[in-house]
Amino acid sequence: MQDAELEQRLRAARDCDAWIVAVADFFTVHGLVFGHGTDNAGDEAYWLLRHLTGWRDLDWRRPPPDVVQRAVELAKQRMTSRKPLAYLIRSAWFAGLEFTVDERVLVPRSPLAEVIERGFAPWCVLNPGDRVLDIGTGSGCIAIAVAHYCPDALVDAIDISPAALEVAAINVARHGVAERVKLVEADLFPPGDARYRVIVSNPPYVPAAEVATLPPEYRHEPEIGLASGETGFDAAERIVRGASARLTPDGVLLLEVGAGAEAFAAANPRLPLIALEFEHGGDGVFVTTAAEIAEFLRDG
């Protein structure tokens, strides 16, 4: 399908569903890959429509004609550049909150959003003043969502990438949480000996050699946000080992390891890990406790 045909279908669309199907068909015909906030062409087309109309209520029977040209331009850019839509529109959603994103940060998509929206229930109940550590904050989405859904928590958000922290700072200001979210440039753990009730992390977890084989969409993301050593678990394993000294005695670690979750569990058979299940999809997240990690490390 050429862009002229897409434009024609959008102008002729008898309702918003038909409009969305036309954009989705365009995405599908051009072999785009999803996974940056949506996992299919229809959802991405819906996102495009809602974004272009400023998320205002729409009369579903009348697709707005004023956004057709911009929609065609963006669909064409999406097809030729293979950039995730989030980068083209400089916007992504996480835990019901909108974040500014660009190529300095990974596009937010962690299933951890669901557990953060529940204030970490049932894994822990935060008390006022409890501290939370977000390792590998990227856009700041996890840290800021924690501050939003756990209004008494104090959050330290770490990244090794100064460029990512620039974007996180934009989002901290955008969401008005600067008093409770501190951004720190560090290698996994912040300096000092502060202890945290929750350590939450979506670290890089792709085996380094696999990054080059990912679909083009992923190659627009910063490699430091994806690759983590030969197995993909360098950062995750360092986080488990370092967490013991930085969790409170009743603390919990929520760690995302993605598609390699089974391999990670197999590589660490004595580490008690509970795999989280998500209502809204996604997997590859483990929870474990300070006591369990301490025992795991004690046993060698």
Ligand SMILES: C[S@@+](CC[C@H](N)C(=O)[O-])C[C@H]1O[C@@H](n2cnc3c(N)ncnc32)[C@H](O)[C@@H]1O
């Ligand atoms: C998978 S991205 C996650 C970003 C964000 N938390 C999210 O969920 O969208 C991993 C992040 O970890 C950061 N990172 C990689 N290695 C790191 C390290 N050794 N110490 C701290 N951050 C690191 C990357 O810069 C990247 O922003």
